[in-house]
Amino acid sequence: MTVMVGDSVNTSSCHESRLLIVGLGLIGGSLAAALRVAGFQGQIAACDPDEQEIARGIEMGLIDSGGTQLAELVDDATMVVLAVPVLAMESVMANLAEALPNASADVVITDVGSTKATIRACAQRVFGQVPTNMVLGHPIAGSEKSGVAAANPRLYVDHKVILTPEPNVDRSALQRVRCLWKACGAEVLEMDVERHDQVLARTSHLPHLLAFSLVDTLARQDERLDIFRYAAGGFRDFTRIAGSDPVMWRDIFIANKEAVLASLDDFEAGLSRLRHAVEAGDSDALIATFDRASHARHYSTLY
Ligand SMILES: NC(=O)c1ccc[n+]([C@@H]2O[C@H](COP(=O)([O-])OP(=O)(O)OC[C@H]3O[C@@H](n4cnc5c(N)ncnc54)[C@H](O)[C@@H]3O)[C@@H](O)[C@H]2O)c1
Ligand SMILES: O=C(O)C(=O)C[C@]1(C(=O)O)C=C[C@@H](O)C=C1
Known part of the structure; x- marks a missing residue:
């Protein structure tokens, strides 16, 4: 058929x-x-x-x-x-x-x-x-x-x-x-099960954690109404998934704790390197990071 x-x-x-x-x-x-x-x-x-x-x-x-x-x-x-x-x-x-x-x-x-x-x-x-x-x-x-x-x-x-x-x-x-x-x-x-949980921690669970955290951090600030009023495409693209179901995601983070923490360690190290580059006005480090990320994003199979 x-x-x-x-x-x-x-x-x-x-x-x-x-x-x-x-x-x-x-x-x-x-x-x-x-x-x-x-x-x-x-x-x-x-x-x-x-x-x-x-x-x-x-x-x-x-x-x-x-x-x-x-x-x-x-x-x-x-x-x-x-x-x-x-x-x-x-x-x-x-x-x-x-x-x-x-x-x-x-x-x-x-x-x-x-x-x-x-x-x-x-x-x-x-x-x-x-x-x-x-x-x-x-x-x-x-x-x-x-x-x-x-x-x-x-x-x-x-x-x-x-x-x-x-x-x-x-x-x-x-x-x-x-x-x-x-x-x-x-x-x-x-x-296999272990690889699934490690891969998905990086490609799905970590991005959700970051989006929830960013929106929560901004929403707790006094000037939140003003901030959200001026948010445009970048904010929308990055944070769509922060509107996801809290129970579903609570369960995922409890269930996949170890793999999520490992992916968060890697992310925090990368964020810390970027923070230092911003602090130092290190143009080369900023360009090198953004260049790598931009190429990776363009040549990945995302659609
Ligand atoms: N939403 C996504 O993007 C997505 C993608 C892939 C996999 N998943 C997984 O799929 C599953 C369902 O997610 P969803 O987005 O459809 O959630 P959902 O909230 O839309 O639906 C879940 C349903 O399960 C029902 N339910 C809860 N406890 C139950 C029980 N004991 N017996 C019978 N029904 C019960 C709820 O009433 C609800 O209708 C989750 O395990 C989630 O991790 C979700
Ligand atoms: O597209 C989305 O909104 C999703 O969150 C889907 C998504 C993902 O992270 O890609 C979320 C959870 C899953 O288990 C599988 C897919």
């Missing part, structure tokens, strides 16, 4: 007969939206403690059914996608473990959490080991918005999804999770 996600043609197909999304927010809702647009034939159900998110998901045509109680929704699920904040994963897994006998015999479990080591540890605590039918993953796509109302069917198109399978993973479970994301237009990669 050939399916279309916007302009991109995707020849892989996702044959799950019943997909259960746990946590119907931006990421879970966008997954449902992308599958709908791709012509996904299976049922899509969702579980969320917020009844209004479920009602909105049904109203938007993203899910067929849903509710607040996981145990009532697991029946016959062929794939379960955990899309809740990182520190909510363990309690969701514990509930899932109880209800899992009602799922399809070949059920596959995956997640979308922004950190991977703590979520792997949750799975080990709840199930004794990461089950062979569990494939942890992370779509490298998102926004500062939250909730199903912000769901975007094109969110994953041409974006990377990193899967972090365990060595003993069931190969067909891995293949089915790859198919899920390919159907959404994503490019699927594999990485």
Whole structure:
């Protein structure tokens, strides 16, 4: 079957007969939206403690059914996608473990959490080991918005999804999770858990920490109204992500503490070098730093 996600043609197909999304927010809702647009034939159900998110998901045509109680929704699920904040994963897994006998015999479990080591540890605590039918993953796509109302069917198109399978993973479970994301237009990669957390600490978690800190620092100053009134493109580009969900980011910084602190050490050293260059009016040092950064930014694969 050939399916279309916007302009991109995707020849892989996702044959799950019943997909259960746990946590119907931006990421879970966008997954449902992308599958709908791709012509996904299976049922899509969702579980969320917020009844209004479920009602909105049904109203938007993203899910067929849903509710607040996981145990009532697991029946016959062929794939379960955990899309809740990182520190909510363990309690969701514990509930899932109880209800899992009602799922399809070949059920596959995956997640979308922004950190991977703590979520792997949750799975080990709840199930004794990461089950062979569990494939942890992370779509490298998102926004500062939250909730199903912000769901975007094109969110994953041409974006990377990193899967972090365990060595003993069931190969067909891995293949089915790859198919899920390919159907959404994503490019699927594999990485080990430790490397994932180190890389994402630098490219995603650190920038969010800096944006939150800058906006908070300015917002606490007496003349904040005046400052924000004159802010333009540079401020907007640098700080968009400071509007992101506080709970989601609290969880990420608690979960990925060590890697974030290491990336913060490197950043502080660089900032300190720049501070000295500014203090000393060291034109050569300033030009050398900005030149390196500008080249790196232009020649990176960002779009
Ligand atoms: N927002 C992003 O840019 C982004 C990108 C990639 C991955 N992620 C990851 O995806 C996950 C979801 O993020 P989001 O942006 O969709 O957040 P969101 O706030 O939009 O949605 C999360 C949903 O989970 C629900 N929830 C919370 N606890 C729950 C529980 N115990 N059982 C069921 N549902 C529960 C909330 O009610 C909410 O509707 C997080 O782990 C986050 O780290 C986010
Ligand atoms: O585009 C944004 O607003 C995002 O914050 C998305 C972003 C990122 O840092 O790139 C945020 C968290 C993720 O886990 C993955 C993607």
